[in-house]
Amino acid sequence: MSISKKYVPALGADYSGKMKSRYAEKVKPSGKIYTKADRRDNRVTDNMTEESQQEINKGISFQGRCLCGSVRFEIKGELRPVINCHCGQCLHTHGHYAAYTAVEKKYMKFVDDNGLKWFRSSNEARRGFCQECGASLFFEHLGGSTISIAAGMLDFSEGLKTVEHIFFDDKPDYYEIDDDLPKHSQYHKKVLEGDPLE
Numbered sequence: 515m516s517i518s519k520k521y522v523p524a525l526g527a528d529y530s531g532k533m534k535s536r537y538a539e540k541v542k543p544s545g546k547i548y549t550k551a552d553r554r555d556n557r558v559t560d561n562m563t564e565e566s567q568q569e570i571n572k573g574i575s576f577q578g579r580c581l582c583g584s585v586r587f588e589i590k591g592e593l594r595p596v597i598n599c600h601c602g603q604c605l606h607t608h609g610h611y612a613a614y615t616a617v618e619k620k621y622m623k624f625v626d627d628n629g630l631k632w633f634r635s636s637n638e639a640r641r642g643f644c645q646e647c648g649a650s651l652f653f654e655h656l657g658g659s660t661i662s663i664a665a666g667m668l669d670f671s672e673g674l675k676t677v678e679h680i681f682f683d684d685k686p687d688y689y690e691i692d693d694d695l696p697k698h699s700q701y702h703k704k705v706l707e708g709d710p711l712e
């Protein structure tokens with residue numbers, strides 16, 4: 515082997531190493547030192563004052579992130595049930611139909627938005643993606659009070675259910691949907707504005 519040949523790990527290997535350290539960071543045996551980030555991310559529940567514990571319990575907490583972690587967010591509040599959108603814009607954004615939950619913007623905060631970039635996808639809306647890893651995370655109506663979040667970005671989504679399909683008339687032929695959920699040809703206004711479903 516030539517001595518000039520340096521070991522260059524494949525991109526995937528490098529990436530999984532990074533992910534490993536990301537997860538390793540979270541593993542903290544009890545009684546160890548917690549970082550500021552731990553507290554911010556609500557990973558610490560012991561050794562807290564009762565007051566701050568109550569603060570956390572007030573709302574349901576969710577955390578989410580893009581593939582590389584350059585966009586990370588947390589939600590303290592209830593998420594709207596998931597709606598699958600089969601419109602052409604979602605297909606071209608996600609590569610397949612989209613599964614969006616939604617939340618009032620005031621209940622969501624970014625832990626890291628270094629990778630976040632917005633694309634103005636129409637006169638009325640924009641879509642948020644990570645410029646590092648390409649993940650498509652968000653949809654929002656300009657001036658709206660809610661943000662739609664691609665459900666797969668959530669780290670834990672216990673209790674979250676898919677309730678219906680919209681823009682079903684636009685569905686391409688290459689896949690079938692055989693569930694019993696309502697299938698709307700277009701959408702009803704409430705859906706895209708993120709209002710709670712009736």
Ligand SMILES: [Zn+2]
Nearest residue numbers: 580582644647
């Ligand atoms: Zn990313």
